[in-house]
């Protein structure tokens with residue numbers, strides 16, 4: 001018999017020990033101020049422990065309080081599910097299933113319209129209603145890679161300056177730039193202030209030493225940064241945050257011209273990013289590690305659909321199956337002037353789909369027609385998939401590079 005219960009601050013020690021044992025890792029030691037490790041930002045009033053009948057902890061799950069930027073720019077609270085683990089001695093007996101059931105009920109009771117996570121394996125979370133909604137990839141370029149000559153009528157390069165700082169000395173500036181960027185980028189997550197304060201997460205938030213190329217606009221406002229380190233001739237760029245393409249290019253140019261590097265690895269580039277198209281030699285750019293990043297689980301389909309912005313008008317009837325929660329509902333989605341209304345209907349469906357696949361479509365990162373072609377979504381009439389493509393499409397593809 002397994003019991004799943006909510007935790008309090010007093011459970012932090014046992015929670016940290018259990019989740020680390022599930023991942024077969026040992027907890028790092030926090031700094032004197034309690035920061036410098038990713039688990040210093042766990043929210044223990046949002047975590048769960050699974051225990052055996054005699055009170056031994058065997059499973060963990062938690063959630064962070066993030067905001068997700070939706071297509072159109074609305075910000076929606078998005079619990080970021082994390083620290084999911086079950087001890088190797090207690091796997092494949094339904095402990096995760098019990099925790100997911102408890103957690104999704106709890107998130108609904110708190111009024112959340114959706115939840116998000118990063119999956120350790122892509123085979124785990126579909127059954128619980130999560131679908132991959134954003135994708136990311138690495139781009140490796142040879143140092144010194146030349147850009148094409150811009151057209152004579154191309155916009156001038158970003159006016160501004162770049163300065164090199166140490167990560168440890170510019171946290172507040174990075175926080176400010178990141179926050180402005182994530183509000184404009186669909187699919188991006190907030191990084192709460194205490195993450196920066198406690199240096200929790202992966203660079204540039206973490207305490208790991210990094211240099212930072214900080215771009216400032218002509219008026220001195222910081223509008224982009226890239227955090228990086230050079231080792232064994234490889235300049236690894238953890239994240240490149242830029243207000244626009246011109247700022248991205250200015251940062252990329254500085255990194256590509258760095259002495260003593262043979263290669264520059266941009267670890268997080270949105271698929272389809274124009275950086276590779278700027279190269280004089282297209283084949284010099286090596287994309288790699290293309291992978292799912294943010295997974296979305298819709299908990300309140302009508303509210304979630306009404307919350308995002310839409311770039312085309314139209315209607316669509318969606319028949320949505322949610323096997324894990326044992327629900328099925330048919331929704332009439334009507335979009336006018338960028339705003340959607342989603343109401344129950346008994347009209348014949350245009351598309352039948354699982355809630356996990358709707359999660360994949362939600363941010364515009366996957367076209368409905370692609371899921372129809374993959375056999376995951378059923379289109380009931382000619383033209384239905386095209387209509388759905390036109391509706392869900394976003395001019396700016398979603399991207400997320402926050403790790404949690």
Ligand SMILES: CC(=O)SCCNC(=O)CCNC(=O)[C@H](O)C(C)(C)COP(=O)(O)OP(=O)(O)OC[C@H]1O[C@@H](n2cnc3c(N)ncnc32)[C@H](O)[C@@H]1OP(=O)(O)O
Pocket residue numbers: 022023081082083084085086087090091092093094095096097098117118119120121123124127
């Ligand atoms: C958001 C995050 O935190 S991602 C991190 C996830 N955690 C890890 O990767 C840490 C190491 N792994 C683990 O701790 C565990 O194996 C877990 C948490 C992935 C699974 O826990 P379990 O208690 O064994 O899962 P449970 O027995 O409830 O399985 C539920 C279902 O998921 C399936 N499943 C569980 N783990 C996996 C997996 N790794 N790959 C594929 N399927 C899986 C089970 O087969 C079962 O399928 P069914 O519904 O068809 O019967």
